[in-house]
Amino acid sequence: MEKILVTYASKMGSTKEIAGVVGRVLRESGLDLDVRDVRHVGLIDDYDAVVLGTAVYAGRWRPEARQFVRAHRAELIARPVFLFESGWVGPAPRDRRPTAGGRRHAATVGASAPRVFGGRLDPALATGFADRLLAARMPGDARDWDNVETWAVGVAAAVRRHRGTQVRGGQ
Ligand SMILES: Cc1cc2nc3c(=O)[nH]c(=O)nc-3n(C[C@H](O)[C@H](O)[C@H](O)COP(=O)(O)O)c2cc1C
Numbered sequence: 001m002e003k004i005l006v007t008y009a010s011k012m013g014s015t016k017e018i019a020g021v022v023g024r025v026l027r028e029s030g031l032d033l034d035v036r037d038v039r040h041v042g043l044i045d046d047y048d049a050v051v052l053g054t055a056v057y058a059g060r061w062r063p064e065a066r067q068f069v070r071a072h073r074a075e076l077i078a079r080p081v082f083l084f085e086s087g088w089v090g091p092a093p094r095d096r097r098p099t100a101g102g103r104r105h106a107a108t109v110g111a112s113a114p115r116v117f118g119g120r121l122d123p124a125l126a127t128g129f130a131d132r133l134l135a136a137r138m139p140g141d142a143r144d145w146d147n148v149e150t151w152a153v154g155v156a157a158a159v160r161r162h163r164g165t166q167v168r169g170g171q
Contacts, residue, residue: 002163004033005047009054009062012131014120014141015086018148019053022084025152026051031159038068049080049159055119056087060101069105076109080162082155083114089121089140115151118142 004026008019016037023035034047044050054065069076085102098106098114106113120143126135 002031002048002159003046004031004049004051004159005041005044006033006035006051006053007038007041007068008035008052009038009065009068011055011057011062012120012122012125012127012135014122014143015053015055018084018086018117018143019051021145021148022051022053022152022155025149026156026159029153029156031156038062038064041068044072044075047079049082049162050076051082051084051155053084053086054102056085056099056102059099061085061099061105066101066105069109073108076111080159081106081109081111082158083111084117084151085114086117086119086143088116089119089138089142092118092142117148117151118144 006019006023006026008015010016010019019035023033026033038052052065052068054061083102083106085098096116098116102114118141120141121135121139122141123132123135123139126132
C-alpha cells in the first residue's frame with residue numbers, strides 16, 4: 001500500500017493544524033500516512049509521496065523546511081511532492097503567490113509551486129518580541145478549511161494517478 005509523509009514546519013501551531021487536516025483527508029480517502037514535524041523526519045525512502053507545509057515568516061519558509069528540502073533533494077525528486085505555505089492573516093490578499101523561495105524550492109524537487117493558505121496570529125500562542133508584537137497588532141485566523149480540504153482531495157487524486165502510472169509502468 002502507498003505510504004504518504006505529511007510533514008510540516010510550524011512555529012506557533014497553525015501550520016501543524018493545517019497538516020493535520022490534510023492528513024485526515026488523505027486518510028479518509030484510504031491512503032496510509034504519517035503526519036510528522038519536519039524536525040523529526042529521518043529517512044523518507046519508505047514513503048511514496050511527500051506533502052510538505054511550512055509557515056512563512058518575513059517572506060521566507062521556516063528554516064527547518066528549507067533544511068528538509070536541501071537534505072532530501074534526491075529522494076524528493078524521485079517521488080511526487082506537494083507543497084503548501086501558510087501565512088497571511090486578515091482579508092485574503094488579491095495576490096496569493098507563493099514566496100520566491102518556495103517557488104525555487106519547488107523547482108529544485110520537480111514539484112508544482114506551493115499552494116498558499118491563510119494563517120493564524122494569536123497573541124496567546126506567540127513567543128518572542130516580534131511575534132508577540134505582530135500577533136497583538138493583527139490577531140486573526142485566515143485559514144479556510146474548505147480550501148484546505150479541497151486541496152487535500154486533489155493531492156489524494158494525484159497520488160492515486162501516480163500509483164496508476166507506476167503499476168502500469170511496472171507491468
Ligand atoms: C514575525 C512574523 C512575521 C511574519 N511574516 C509573514 C510573511 O512574511 N508572510 C506571510 O504570509 N505571513 C507572515 N507571518 C504570518 C505567519 O506566517 C502566520 O501567523 C502563520 O499562520 C504562522 O504559522 P505557524 O503557527 O505554523 O507558525 C508572520 C508572522 C510573524 C509573527
